[in-house]
Amino acid sequence: MRLRFIAPLMPTLVEQPPEGDGWIHEVKFDGYRSQLIIDEDGTRIYTRNGHDWTAKYRDLVQEAESLGAESAIVDGEIIVLNEAGLSDFGELRKAITRRQHDLYFVAFDLLHLNGHDLREMALEERREILASMIEPGGRIQFSEPLPGEAKAIFHLLDQAGL
Template sequence: MRLKFIPPMMPELVDRPPEGEDWCHEVKFDGFRTQAIKDDDGIRFYTRRGHDWTAKYRPLVDEAKAIEADSFIIEGETIVTNEAGLANFSALRSAITSRPQDLYFVAFDLLHLNGHDLRDMPLEDRREILHEMIPAGGRIQFSEALPGTGAAVYHLVDKAGLEGIVSKRKLSRYRSGPTMDWRKIKCFTEKELDIIGVKREAGKPAMALMADKGRYVGGAFITMNREIRERLWDRVQGRTGAPPPKGLAKEKAEWLKPGLVGRVKFLKGEETLRHASLRDFREEET
């Protein structure tokens, strides 16, 4: 029997971890959501939207052959790590293209096994079976739950520079689509960066373009209150007309002369800005 891709169960983004002993907490790995399927037709790997990426993940397909089961559907995250052993999202696409042997698949849920649909089984039972299935020491690994309260786990993950955590109800059944039975809590940091440009297009959120010590690092949505935003536009007006930085001439932006510094909140552990917002700004003292 050929097994079909199952649309994933998607955690809702919240500000803080849930409390109580009904939850387990895992590291939120910064990669591509992936579903591995084995049936009579062999082993296949799918993206979050159900695209077949078996050819791109060929080394992981070979690793999956070591999992002893006639058929399975395993959910996880495909990642690549940096020198510190942390997931590195910005390097993931190039690794898939040029270094697929460096990929890892971190498995966190089991939806089907040997002809049995396990989605009505409680999460903690599905994970217990999955843990026993994953061979040690390979590039397919089990996503361990971290001991402690949600707040304690989040604190440790935040200090380690990881992306965040996913908290899941231990008794939750697997249901495709968004759910509050799974919740993701992301780790952010704030830093002062130079505002080198702004993008203002009708119908789109305004964005500040940021640089760190002369290196362009990306855009941050301008989410400040109306008073601060109007003060920013006033300062921008007097600084437009700078030449575009090298490599950015095609960007539809107003480039600014030096002197504006913004406080930016963004996702931790990235070389460029992700999920970034401009919180405040100041003028450089001359």
């Protein structure tokens, strides 16, 4: 079965980080929001607006085989890192055309897996499955949750230039 692009949920800009325990905090990487789709027709990567950019991301398409999925839809961000190890939007366009080996897909949600739509499942459960699929050290990385209170996390990330 050929899987179709699912329009992603977009973040909402707020003045203050949310309070309470009902939140997962992650780094907001500076890149291109993307969706990786694996099915019987192969692997495709789409932009957040549903444009097929598979040809631009050859190395990441090949790396997707490491996920070991028969079929999957993974929501994430395509980034390139600077010398400090921070995502660098300014370098991203150059890397897409000239330095494919510098691109990373940072995965943060699993919407579909092996014939099952997972969107009704709790986010924490989907992320747990996704984390188990991703081998450390590759070009596909899992967006790890950050422990702690939101305001402290925000302050630390702001200090780090994220």
